[in-house]
Amino acid sequence: MTTITVTVNGVRYTSEVEPRLLLVHYLREHLNLTGTHIGCDTSQCGACVVHINGVSVKSCTTLAVQCDGAEITTIEGLAHNGQLHPLQEGFWEKHGLQCGFCTPGMIMAAADLLKRNPNPTDEEIRHGLEGNLCRCTGYENIVRAVRYAAEKMAATQAAD
Amino acid sequence: MTATELKERLVGRALKRREDPKLITGHGNYLDDIKLPGMLHIALVRSPHAHAKIVSIDASKALAMPGVVAVFTGKDMLDINPMPAAWQAAGVKNYPVPPRALAVDKVALVGDPVAMVVAEDRYTARDAADAVEVEYEPLPAVVDARKAVEPGAPQIHEAAPNNIVFEWECGNKAAADAAIASAEVVVKEEIINQRLIPTPMETRGSIARYDALTGEWTVWMTSQAPHVHRLLLTAFVFGVPETKLRCIAPNVGGGFGQKIFCYNDMAFTMWAARKLGRPVKFVEDRSENYKYSTHGRDHITEAELAGTRDGKITGLRVKTWANIGAYFSTVAAGIPTTLYGRIITGVYKIPAAYVHVTGAYTNTAMVDAYRGAGRPEASYLIERMVDRFAAEIGMDPAEVRRKNFIQPEDFPYDNGLGLLPYDSGNYEPALNKALEIAGYAEFRKQQAELRQQGRYLGIGISSYVEICGIAPSAWMGGQGWGAGLWESANVRVHLTGKVVVTTGSLPHGQGLETTFAQIVADELGVPYEDVEVQWGDTQGTPFGYGTYGSRSLAVGGVAIKRSVDKIKEKARKLAAHLLEANEADIVFENGRAYVKGSPDKGKTIGELAAAAAVAYNLPPGMEPFLDETSYYDPPNCTFPFGTHVCIVEVDPETGHVKLLRYIAVDDCGNQINPLIVEGQIHGGIAQGLAQALYEGAVYDEDGQLLTGTLMDYAVPTAAMVPHIETDYTVTPSPVNPLGVKGAGEAGTIASAQCVMNAIIDALAPFGVKHLQMPATPERIWKAIHGK
Amino acid sequence: MIPAPFDYYAPTSLAEALTLLQQHGDDAKILAGGHSLLPAMKLRLAAPSVLIDINRVAELRGIKVNGTVEIGAMTTWSAIEHHAALAKACPAMADAVGLIGDIQVRNRGTIGGSLAHADPAADMPAVVLAVDAQIHVEGPNGPRAIAAADFFTDMLSTALEPGEIITAITFTSHGPGEGSAYAKFPHPASRYAIVGAAAYVKMENGQVTACRVAITGAGPKAERQTAVEQALIGTDGSADAVAAAAAHAGEGMEMLGDIHASEEYRRAMCKVYAKRALLKAIERAR
Ligand SMILES: Cc1cc2nc3c(=O)[nH]c(=O)nc-3n(C[C@H](O)[C@H](O)[C@H](O)COP(=O)(O)OP(=O)(O)OC[C@H]3O[C@@H](n4cnc5c(N)ncnc54)[C@H](O)[C@@H]3O)c2cc1C
Numbered sequence A: 001m002t003t004i005t006v007t008v009n010g011v012r013y014t015s016e017v018e019p020r021l022l023l024v025h026y027l028r029e030h031l032n033l034t035g036t037h038i039g040c041d042t043s044q045c046g047a048c049v050v051h052i053n054g055v056s057v058k059s060c061t062t063l064a065v066q067c068d069g070a071e072i073t074t075i076e077g078l079a080h081n082g083q084l085h086p087l088q089e090g091f092w093e094k095h096g097l098q099c100g101f102c103t104p105g106m107i108m109a110a111a112d113l114l115k116r117n118p119n120p121t122d123e124e125i126r127h128g129l130e131g132n133l134c135r136c137t138g139y140e141n142i143v144r145a146v147r148y149a150a151e152k153m154a155a156t157q158a159a160d
Numbered sequence B: 001m002t003a004t005e006l007k008e009r010l011v012g013r014a015l016k017r018r019e020d021p022k023l024i025t026g027h028g029n030y031l032d033d034i035k036l037p038g039m040l041h042i043a044l045v046r047s048p049h050a051h052a053k054i055v056s057i058d059a060s061k062a063l064a065m066p067g068v069v070a071v072f073t074g075k076d077m078l079d080i081n082p083m084p085a086a087w088q089a090a091g092v093k094n095y096p097v098p099p100r101a102l103a104v105d106k107v108a109l110v111g112d113p114v115a116m117v118v119a120e121d122r123y124t125a126r127d128a129a130d131a132v133e134v135e136y137e138p139l140p141a142v143v144d145a146r147k148a149v150e151p152g153a154p155q156i157h158e159a160a161p162n163n164i165v166f167e168w169e170c171g172n173k174a175a176a177d178a179a180i181a182s183a184e185v186v187v188k189e190e191i192i193n194q195r196l197i198p199t200p201m202e203t204r205g206s207i208a209r210y211d212a213l214t215g216e217w218t219v220w221m222t223s224q225a226p227h228v229h230r231l232l233l234t235a236f237v238f239g240v241p242e243t244k245l246r247c248i249a250p251n252v253g254g255g256f257g258q259k260i261f262c263y264n265d266m267a268f269t270m271w272a273a274r275k276l277g278r279p280v281k282f283v284e285d286r287s288e289n290y291k292y293s294t295h296g297r298d299h300i301t302e303a304e305l306a307g308t309r310d311g312k313i314t315g316l317r318v319k320t321w322a323n324i325g326a327y328f329s330t331v332a333a334g335i336p337t338t339l340y341g342r343i344i345t346g347v348y349k350i351p352a353a354y355v356h357v358t359g360a361y362t363n364t365a366m367v368d369a370y371r372g373a374g375r376p377e378a379s380y381l382i383e384r385m386v387d388r389f390a391a392e393i394g395m396d397p398a399e400v401r402r403k404n405f406i407q408p409e410d411f412p413y414d415n416g417l418g419l420l421p422y423d424s425g426n427y428e429p430a431l432n433k434a435l436e437i438a439g440y441a442e443f444r445k446q447q448a449e450l451r452q453q454g455r456y457l458g459i460g461i462s463s464y465v466e467i468c469g470i471a472p473s474a475w476m477g478g479q480g481w482g483a484g485l486w487e488s489a490n491v492r493v494h495l496t497g498k499v500v501v502t503t504g505s506l507p508h509g510q511g512l513e514t515t516f517a518q519i520v521a522d523e524l525g526v527p528y529e530d531v532e533v534q535w536g537d538t539q540g541t542p543f544g545y546g547t548y549g550s551r552s553l554a555v556g557g558v559a560i561k562r563s564v565d566k567i568k569e570k571a572r573k574l575a576a577h578l579l580e581a582n583e584a585d586i587v588f589e590n591g592r593a594y595v596k597g598s599p600d601k602g603k604t605i606g607e608l609a610a611a612a613a614v615a616y617n618l619p620p621g622m623e624p625f626l627d628e629t630s631y632y633d634p635p636n637c638t639f640p641f642g643t644h645v646c647i648v649e650v651d652p653e654t655g656h657v658k659l660l661r662y663i664a665v666d667d668c669g670n671q672i673n674p675l676i677v678e679g680q681i682h683g684g685i686a687q688g689l690a691q692a693l694y695e696g697a698v699y700d701e702d703g704q705l706l707t708g709t710l711m712d713y714a715v716p717t718a719a720m721v722p723h724i725e726t727d728y729t730v731t732p733s734p735v736n737p738l739g740v741k742g743a744g745e746a747g748t749i750a751s752a753q754c755v756m757n758a759i760i761d762a763l764a765p766f767g768v769k770h771l772q773m774p775a776t777p778e779r780i781w782k783a784i785h786g787k
Numbered sequence C: 001m002i003p004a005p006f007d008y009y010a011p012t013s014l015a016e017a018l019t020l021l022q023q024h025g026d027d028a029k030i031l032a033g034g035h036s037l038l039p040a041m042k043l044r045l046a047a048p049s050v051l052i053d054i055n056r057v058a059e060l061r062g063i064k065v066n067g068t069v070e071i072g073a074m075t076t077w078s079a080i081e082h083h084a085a086l087a088k089a090c091p092a093m094a095d096a097v098g099l100i101g102d103i104q105v106r107n108r109g110t111i112g113g114s115l116a117h118a119d120p121a122a123d124m125p126a127v128v129l130a131v132d133a134q135i136h137v138e139g140p141n142g143p144r145a146i147a148a149a150d151f152f153t154d155m156l157s158t159a160l161e162p163g164e165i166i167t168a169i170t171f172t173s174h175g176p177g178e179g180s181a182y183a184k185f186p187h188p189a190s191r192y193a194i195v196g197a198a199a200y201v202k203m204e205n206g207q208v209t210a211c212r213v214a215i216t217g218a219g220p221k222a223e224r225q226t227a228v229e230q231a232l233i234g235t236d237g238s239a240d241a242v243a244a245a246a247a248h249a250g251e252g253m254e255m256l257g258d259i260h261a262s263e264e265y266r267r268a269m270c271k272v273y274a275k276r277a278l279l280k281a282i283e284r285a286r
């Protein structure tokens, strides 16, 4: 067992973990943050994407021990003061989800994408989300949702 | 609001979904999110062999590991029955061999579970499963349905001689034989509809809890049909009354058919929970899902289509080998028979057609319904053959379609294959609209020019019809289905005017909470926010057969409407009484019952609900409360249709296909929520075009699944799916009062052949007439290079 | 989905990491980005009893570009992808890195990890061969440099000795008249390379004076395509000359075959992708 201290969605936790514990299991089983999902066992699907120190990562392919001292954001931590993140809003407005299973990972991945490229083309959105599989939507509305968020974020920035 | 001012109707509006807020914030509640106090975890020991005798199982090392509670094998569970075989092929002898909770004595596929470890946590369970030692005596395996029924093939089950599950036919053999024998033109093709893995992003699993004092279970399950699972698990597997089991489907992360069926884990978690007196959880890994949960399609077909030189189709003869997999899954036999053979002629008037299907056991994962279920196989076949025929006689494929379409005046149309009559349709406008959006004539010119420059573009057309709202119980009884297929719903208007709808349907992405609320709010004239839709728990929802076959709106939705109608009727009676008016003079409109001619003299539904609930002043004989349940068994299925068109470019050097445009014109009858309809179409198309281009489950000769993970099985990413252009025609269904048909599977049913027809059109200069799916770059490259 | 148990160390210096590796010998594995190792461990295809996580070894990270490019072994794909000077110094590397996996894989995966793992379908081996990189390693016997051409010995095998850690990759920045490119046929599911071709050319006075081409994905290990190179050097680098030279791609190479691409097809695609990479490299060199 190893002791780790992590900050998840702004809350500090100190936990005893087995070195082999995957970050996704730490979040889901130890911290009860079940918004981060598991969809595969080969690091392909992206249902598990979270941010570690602001960078999107597949939490099924990261050990919890590696996150000692890190800041982690999960889907539960994306909304601020009850205000949905523009991406959450976009997915809702544009019907970017059906069963919703891929959605948390998809939104976290899209957030990283927009950070790097605030004004992506549709093609850039599609390529930027290659690490996330959605079986329900055919992606059309996911692309629209991300575009909605990009426009909204640009408008807010212009207003600031 | 005055009585005459119409409340804005919600039906037909693209409302955003009420299900979403919790799902976009990470507060959904999927199966694996559920934790019960004292819960144990199950890991399975699965066979690495496709076909073998189990010689011995030694669990001593596993049992010695700290945290391991128990190890069980199939022999421990002989006190429960195998899974039920609910839908057998109609009118012929079936040889159903459904799976047991765990394999006994023999395994029949890679991944067949032979033992289960129960441990305090999932990491320990996994470690211990690896420590269980199993000795096998391997047997020869067979994976191909056609080879499985040949003499000398390895025999999988004693109870199914020659690996035959059933031999079934429909249509008129003599007429089809004659049409083909006397035809001016006959085209013949071997058409393979490859095996697919449904791949809902959430894998499957079950959690069971048992109360020894009452003898009652609660089971949480990834399920599209919890009421059916409750019935099957109690009445058939455990032999106990269904009142002993409560099934709960929490949020379900996609199903696409795979979560319709009754699976072994439902049974072994129940069995273990009872045995150990603690709740137990089992959740598949993705590779377990790929190996053991059901697959779809997997047909080998010899097809012959006959016609005249001027483009009239005169006959169709089809012989299909349908792979059923290692065991009989819940509704496995209904898919390649009723839902395939009976609609094989598609949108065309074909005077003579005959279908023969052999269902075969093989050493592979069970095959059962996957999005579209039988109908994609049928429409792929006919649409490919029609294109093949058009090419043969040198006629434009759009023209051949027009020449053979069933005409508007032919409805209701009996296709002569034992199906109920097609309800309504008007196929040509959808075709024309799709071609117009695509700029068909212009494209043909451009295509010819580009060919001169060595660029190979192609256009594909797919005109489809499918069967939705699968229901009429009296008809389904004759189709070998061992139950009904009606739906029910309860609608209650509470004292405060708030409406609660409970349904036996099971939304898992289809947005039914939103759609149903739209219907109820309109029909009752109450605010949308005041309508709550509940589902998923067999305790508290009326019986329903579940959500699949694009039936929840056309059947479940109508049950809701009927309950609302009953409530309105009762409200009218009550209003007449309270207003001291004649019942015949009361009108119900906009959530208000009033006296005809004097609209200010009325009562709102809220007032009436309160009056009905407090019951101080009811007409003689009226029971309190506005609370009505309906059971709806429609007179017919519905038959959505449409035409999809796509344009591709093939890179002749590598064989890569680029999807340049994808246009879908669908007719699903009336639309309650166009946003949701469009989403269903998009998702369906992505799955169908993925069959055409990317996906295919492959076993080697020994029965090893070569596409056992997402590293090898190509579920498309966003970059592999094109922008999709949608449009509609609207032909209301006369079958139900909502005029709806269904949209859940249409995209999948239409799209695979649309893409394949486009690719084959692009490859016409190379003399390519047919290609099997998936049209991988290598397949195309080989076709171009004549290899 | 669940790895077998192991002990975990997170050294903060290279020296410490080397000592740990020495202590634990064969039972230990270095953990870099973990995007090859952890998936293998989750499927229990690998079960090391000790993991030595070198993510906290700061000295192994970073990119320096002047006349020479130096990339620390623990530099992530993302860091490489977004390094403008590096993209100019070696466009082939930028091409290749942008096509690796997905954003999340690139946020974790490292160049050192990729080279050490030597997956036959990995992209970077072709690039380091084409730019004739030096792979710097440090082990019990001190540091040494291995030429890329000598590094990949077989499927998943390299010239690394037990106890050695890759520390950096160096190669010469492209100068005027030099160009490089990477062209990839991705696997439809894993997105690794079914065939990947990296090309480097030097053009002087309208003539190809130097050329290196390497292919990954097609065979058990990435390999230089000397027959292609020789056929192209001395030509004018025209489309015809490139096509003729690229027709030698894959010659003498053992080909892999699987359900996604047969040996025959891979062999054909080696020629197509070598051609595409060369055309692009020449365009950039001009
Ligand atoms: C979904 C997915 C898609 C991918 N797609 C691609 C792709 O398209 N193209 C591609 O090239 N790769 C791809 N990869 C692989 C990815 O790039 C890996 O990250 C990379 O190959 C290994 O780097 P790593 O840092 O993750 O190494 P690790 O997984 O940490 O280590 C790999 C091996 O190298 C050893 N090792 C690591 N670092 C050192 C060192 N400095 N010295 C000595 N030994 C060391 C480890 O002990 C281990 O044996 C993909 C991976 C995933 C999960």
Ligand code: FES
Pocket (backbone or CB within 6 Å): A037, A038, A039, A040, A041, A042, A043, A044, A045, A046, A047, A048, A049, A058, A059, A060, A061
């Ligand atoms: S769970 Fe699929 S990538 Fe992490």
Ligand code: FES
Pocket (backbone or CB within 6 Å): A096, A097, A098, A099, A100, A101, A102, A103, A133, A134, A135, A136, A137, B201, B253, B254, B509
């Ligand atoms: S919404 Fe179901 S997987 Fe994306």
